[in-house]
Amino acid sequence: MTATIIDGKEIAKKKKQEIANEVEKLKAEGIVPGLAVILVGDNQASRTYVNSKQRACKELGMHSVQIEYPESLTEEELLGKIAELNQDDTIHGILVQLPLPKAINETRVIEAISPEKDVDGFHPVNIGRMITGQDAFISCTPFGILVMLKEAGIEIAGKHAVVVGRSNIVGKPVGQLLLNENATVTYCHSRTKDLEKHTLEADIIVAAVGRAGFITERHVKPGAVVIDVGINRNEAGKLCGDVAFEEAKEKAGFITPVPGGVGPMTITMLMFNTLKSARNHLNKLQSSKS
C-alpha cells in the first residue's frame, strides 16, 4: 500500500482564501486585522518565518508590523514594547518569534502578551481555556494539524493517537486537541521504553521529536495516519522531517510530507487567529455601544 499524501500547501491555500474573504467583510465593518511580529537576534530560520508571516498578512489584506531588535535587547525593553502593543487598538495579534536569545526569559515574555492578543496561543490563559474546552486561541501548528486531519476526511473520535514529543508548543497541545476530539491519546518521549510497542498501536501518529527520520516504517501500523511535524536539516543541508518518509509512506494510509505538510498550515492558522482576534475586538466595540 502507498499512502495518500496530505497536501498541506493545498489545504493552506484553500483556508487562506476563506480567511481573505472574511478579512474583506471585517474591513467593510471598519476593522483591518493587524498583526505585530517581534524578531530578536539574527537567527536565519526565524527571519525566514517572520518574513513569511508578513507576506501572508499582505496577501490576505491584513495590516502588519515587523519589529526587529538586536541580540543585545534586554528583557525589560522587550516587555516594554509588548506593554505598548497590548494598548494599540490597530494591533489585534502580537507574536514574539521563538526561540529567543538565552538571556531573555521566554515564559515571562509570553505571559506579558495580553491573552486577547495572544494569536500564537502560548499564553497559559489560552492553554488552560483550550484544555477545558472553552473558546481560546489554539497554537498554530497543533491547530493546523487538526484542520489537516479534518480536511483529509480522517475520523478522529475513538481513534488511538500516539504523540511522539512533549514540547509546550506542539506535542502537549496537539495531544490535548485530539483528546478534545474524543481520541484516546498516548504521549511518548525520550524516556519512553519500547517506543515501537506504542506507535504500532496507533491509528494516528504525530511525530514531533525534532530528530530527522526518527520514525521509520517499523513504527507504523499498516494503514495508520502519520503526521510529521519535524523541521530538520540532514548532513547535506536538506530539509527533512521526523519521519523516514519514503519507507513510512509504503505502510501508512495517510502521510504528511516535509516540506509541504504541516509547515504551511502553521502560518495559515496564525492568520486565522489574527482574524478571530480582530472580530472579537469588533464584537466588543459593538456590544459596548449597545
Ligand SMILES: Nc1nc2c(c(=O)[nH]1)N[C@@H](CN(C=O)c1ccc(C(=O)N[C@@H](CCC(=O)O)C(=O)O)cc1)CN2
Ligand atoms: N512565535 C512562534 N515561534 C515559532 C513558531 C510559532 O508557531 N510561533 N513555530 C516555529 C517556526 N514557524 C513559525 O514561526 C514555522 C516553521 C515552519 C514553517 C514552514 O512553512 N515550513 C515549510 C518549510 C520551510 C523551509 O523551507 O524552511 C514546510 O514545512 O513546508 C512555517 C512556520 C518555531 N518558532
